[in-house]
Amino acid sequence: MDAYVLGLVAVLVLIVFKLGTRNHEYWRRKGVESVGAVPFVGSMWPVVSLREHMADFFHRLAIENKGKKFVGYFQGSTPGLLVLDPELIRSILISDFSHFVDHGFEIDPEADPMQSRNLFNMSGQYWKEMRSMLSPTFSSGKIKALFPLVQECATSFENYMLSNKSQDINIKDLLARFTTNVIGSCAFGITVNSLENPEDKFRQMGRKLFEVDFVQGFKNSCIFFQPQIANIFKFRVFSEELTNFFRNLVHEIMDKRAKSGNTRKDFLQLLIQLKEKGKLGSTDDEPNENNESSIGLKLTDDDIVAQALVFFIGGFESTSMTLTYTLMELARNPEAQRKARANIKEVLQRHDGILSFQSMQELTYLDKIANETLRMYPPLAVINRICTKQYKIPNTNVTLEKGTAIAISVKGIQNDPQYFEDPETFNPDRFSDENPVKTKCAFMPFGEGPRQCIGMRFAKMPLKLGLFSILRHFEVLQSPNTVYPPEFDPRQFFLASKHDIYVQLRECCDY
Numbered sequence: 001m002d003a004y005v006l007g008l009v010a011v012l013v014l015i016v017f018k019l020g021t022r023n024h025e026y027w028r029r030k031g032v033e034s035v036g037a038v039p040f041v042g043s044m045w046p047v048v049s050l051r052e053h054m055a056d057f058f059h060r061l062a063i064e065n066k067g068k069k070f071v072g073y074f075q076g077s078t079p080g081l082l083v084l085d086p087e088l089i090r091s092i093l094i095s096d097f098s099h100f101v102d103h104g105f106e107i108d109p110e111a112d113p114m115q116s117r118n119l120f121n122m123s124g125q126y127w128k129e130m131r132s133m134l135s136p137t138f139s140s141g142k143i144k145a146l147f148p149l150v151q152e153c154a155t156s157f158e159n160y161m162l163s164n165k166s167q168d169i170n171i172k173d174l175l176a177r178f179t180t181n182v183i184g185s186c187a188f189g190i191t192v193n194s195l196e197n198p199e200d201k202f203r204q205m206g207r208k209l210f211e212v213d214f215v216q217g218f219k220n221s222c223i224f225f226q227p228q229i230a231n232i233f234k235f236r237v238f239s240e241e242l243t244n245f246f247r248n249l250v251h252e253i254m255d256k257r258a259k260s261g262n263t264r265k266d267f268l269q270l271l272i273q274l275k276e277k278g279k280l281g282s283t284d285d286e287p288n289e290n291n292e293s294s295i296g297l298k299l300t301d302d303d304i305v306a307q308a309l310v311f312f313i314g315g316f317e318s319t320s321m322t323l324t325y326t327l328m329e330l331a332r333n334p335e336a337q338r339k340a341r342a343n344i345k346e347v348l349q350r351h352d353g354i355l356s357f358q359s360m361q362e363l364t365y366l367d368k369i370a371n372e373t374l375r376m377y378p379p380l381a382v383i384n385r386i387c388t389k390q391y392k393i394p395n396t397n398v399t400l401e402k403g404t405a406i407a408i409s410v411k412g413i414q415n416d417p418q419y420f421e422d423p424e425t426f427n428p429d430r431f432s433d434e435n436p437v438k439t440k441c442a443f444m445p446f447g448e449g450p451r452q453c454i455g456m457r458f459a460k461m462p463l464k465l466g467l468f469s470i471l472r473h474f475e476v477l478q479s480p481n482t483v484y485p486p487e488f489d490p491r492q493f494f495l496a497s498k499h500d501i502y503v504q505l506r507e508c509c510d511y
């Protein structure tokens with residue numbers, strides 16, 4: 001009897017094991033080298049179990065597989081390909097994009113309606129239509145119109161720092177509050193004062209969007225890498241409380257504007273106009289934009305909420321962490337600060353002390369600094385795609401089937417000595433005009449091709465104005481309370497640091 005039970009258990013274990021590893025021979029059969037995998041979870045166990053940030057995981061695989069064009073891995077039982085060769089990356093993101101249209105994050109619309117409507121998560125024709133509908137809201141003219149709003153936030157930030165001097169400053173928190181004010185003003189049309197009032201409701205809710213405990217971290221990694229499990233348990237990225245807060249806020253503002261007839265030059269107003277007219281009106285420097293949907297896609301009120309939230313989700317952590325890492329690196333690089341200050345002084349002198357949208361373009365050393373931070377610490381350190389149409393990898397016998405996941409380690413490539421000499425050194429001068437990045441797709445913090453970051457042009461504004469506000473008054477010094485190099489929080493999707501980051505600010509000038 002005992003032998004019978006034991007035999008049964010052994011058979012059951014074998015069946016479960018076979019089920020859990022049913023696809024793990026996939027890459028071997030195709031003649032592609034692959035990394036190890038465990039039953040059910042696949043290769044990404046360190047990520048799913050929140051022991052390693054996915055950026056570090058793929059960066060490590062990139063180092064371990066240096067010299068190869070690609071290497072196979074498994075997301076659960078789904079085969080994935082980590083692409084290492086910039087030429088192939090270029091084909092996937094740009095020239096053969098029609099085979100790799102989607103990010104491959106399947107969010108169940110019933111479980112999480114707001115996230116499933118977020119442009120980042122949309123797929124196929126709906127993504128295409130929504131992207132072309134929203135693109136004009138990020139045109140250079142529309143971004144220029146947002147400049148006064150960002151500048152207003154930067155000026156209050158500057159005044160706050162001048163009147164709240166303290167020895168050691170937690171810049172991760174301070175810059176998160178500055179970025180929250182920018183997003184409140186530009187995307188939601190409200191004045192948020194989270195600098196003076198860190199407990200402001202909008203800041204509290206914004207913080208909650210990114211506060212991920214172990215359970216939510218596990219749910220998120222399932223949503224992104226094990227969608228079958230996430231869909232069974234109806235996991236959602238954001239709680240109902242958060243979704244309702246932002247939904248009510250946006251509806252309230254829209255109602256107020258509709259009743260009063262007042263408008264404001266912000267992103268929300270552009271979305272309202274898109275919903276009402278199906279297209280955007282002209283501005284002084286732009287032709288009328290006919291961006292009506294060809295499949296009859298119409299923006300609903302919830303689409304407006306979802307796209308305003310995209311600003312928060314796409315723009316908050318990416319911008320505030322980039323500013324934070326920039327100050328952390330500048331504190332270690334007085335020479336880069338000196339060059340930045342010289343650039344600021346010279347531009348302000350040339351323009352009678354006034355920084356306008358045009359004169360901001362001349363702060364070229366700040367661009368180099370931002371680029372160098374984005375190279376070392378790309379906020380979205382892994383770009384994902386899913387193969388949407390069978391694809392034969394050029395010059396190989398390997399054909400990728402529809403459904404294959406693609407990962408590109410932006411952090412890996414941008415920190416590879418083959419493309420960037422001495423990659424651990426913060427050196428903004430490597431982005432000088434005389435020394436352009438030679439390999440296409442070796443530097444792509446905003447992605448590349450038709451699915452490149454839609455907010456790229458906007459993001460550069462708070463990055464530059466935030467830096468400008470600090471460097472025109474303060475010298476940035478190292479703090480003994482900062483862990484360097486930073487460690488990354490495996491619960492976060494973006495490359496957020498695990499620890500708070502501190503610097504010291506010493507008032508040095510007033511340009």
Ligand code: HEM
Nearest residue numbers: 120311314315318380445446447448451452453454455459
């Ligand atoms: C430093 C700031 C930022 C960085 C480094 C960044 C980076 C990225 C990257 C790498 C992607 C994926 C591109 C790809 O798949 O090829 C992306 C997509 C996206 N980003 Fe950003 N981003 C930033 C700021 C913003 C801001 C301010 C917004 C505000 C609207 C935004 C909205 C989006 C959206 C909506 C997508 C999805 C686009 C699509 O799928 O069509 N991002 N971003």
